[in-house]
Amino acid sequence: MYQNLDRPPLRARALRSALGPDGWDVRVVEATGSTNADISAAARQGAAEGLVIVAEEQRAGRGRLGRLWVSPPRSALTFSILLRPPAPSSWLPLLAGVTVVAALRECAGVQATLKWPNDVQVAGRKLGGLLGEVAGSAVVLGVGLNVSLRQAELPRADATSLVLEQADVTDRDTLLKAILRSFARGYAGWLSEPDALPPAYRSVCGTLGREVRIELPGGAVATGVATDVDASGGLVVNGVTYGAGDVVHLR
Secondary structure: OOOOOOOOOOOHHHHHHHHHHHOOEEEEEEEEOOHHHHHHHHHHOOOOOOEEEEEEEEOOEEOHHHOEEOOOOOOEEEEEEEEOOOOOOOHHHHHHHHHHHHHHHHHHOOOOEEEOOOEEEEOOEEEEEEEEEEEOOEEEEEEEEEOOOOHHHOOOOOEOOOOOOOOOOOOHHHHHHHHHHHHHHHHHHHHHOHHHHHHHHHHHEOOOOOEEEEEOOOOOEEEEEEEEEOOOOOEEEOOEEEOOOEEEEOO
């Protein structure tokens, strides 16, 4: 029996039943180190596209640039999905960001945006993030969203949660279904019309038009106005394209 009535467990059987017809094989685990690591291992063993592992508690989750991503049990939505696209693409994590934002706007009434490349934000506060990794011929996409974290539980001062943003929906089952269905539509659209994704990403990217500082691998720093996301998904700042780096929005 679980003790925290504000944080009920996911309804694994109902999720499998609801999402199975959409091509998702949803598996809920009580706790794991990293859902991305679990999906990567499954991919190497030949698991099919559409496998989803959702963790009630992720104890060694990884964010961008090797950062640790952990949260109290059942307070977040942490899951990873397995894809086997015709070819790996740097746009797949960005596609995931677009579809998460769409689901949050439609399902939860939260006007989320993206900080390049894959931070989900609300009014400049971090609500979640996404991490894409290649596992052989497969692509693994990890998603983490703060759902019911209280102010004192937030991992950093500029973070937030759906509860704190007074979202219309904070039920994790409902959110997971909305996100996976949104992603399924977006993934199918990308496979059939990949050129439609860059403008869709730009439309929800809160980094564009902002003065930014980019902290680059190796310690270098660049500053300037972010003007575009190019055909490879890189951020264009002062005419230079950056494919990796930690972006800070400057006020």
